[in-house]
Amino acid sequence: MAAPHFADAVAKYDAARIALFGVPYDHTCSFRGGSRFAPRAIREASYNFETYMMDHQRDLLDVPVADLGDTPAYGPTVDMVAGVTQRASDIVGAGKIPIVIGGEHSLAPAVVRAFPKDIGVLGIDAHLDFRDSYLNDSWSHACSARRIADHVGVEHIVYLGVRSYSRQEREDLERLGLTYVSVYDIHDRGMTWGAERALKAVNRDKIYLTVDMDGVDPAYAPAVGNPEPFGLSPFQVKTLVGMLAPHLVGMDLNEVSPAWDFGQTALLGARLIREAIMGIGEARA
């Protein structure tokens, strides 16, 4: 059975403001595999929700979104990166906003490379993902922020919700001047503070958002590749998406591993994508 299209993503490509596609890829996964099944699980979960969004007092069907389906199941990371960058470039070149459903976090730099270098990138992640290479692969999901920094510059990327990095990553972030917002600071001072701090740090008008679902606490999002306690609440991520919506030029959501799910992680992923779609539609209405 073919996976359904994302709920309410019924626009033809030419008329679409936003173009979704899935990347069923998890070859560099280091702990819990299976995020290649997430595009299907998240699309299926998207049918849970009303098209009318009470919190926005608007209908999602009023925002033209096309679902382009999934990329092929690539082998080596270099092939995945080339294929994803090409597909995202087509969307960006057509003046549309890509929203990409992972798959693992390694897809994020591939999408970011489709944009001019003058964007800023914000990420939700439990991990800093700032290794230069992991298990001999510089495109590993453990290197997502590092590869994004290669494209936009280390001063134009900030991950929020961080609560894990290696000793080497800590040395590298200090040496290279990477900013991050720890989950502990967000728990102390709130997501509004965190988002303002991150936006000020990246100092860009156009923002790309990459959401690693492990940034959310495992109590709410248990089915991720590398779960970490003390995470963000779903509502904090909603708050961030809402604040960024007027600036968003693209987004991805990654690292859901449906085999560990009772359904709630895929549901939250689908809901956050719907939040972004509505936020973008609302900001540009």
Ligand SMILES: [Mn+2]
């Ligand atoms: Mn992560």
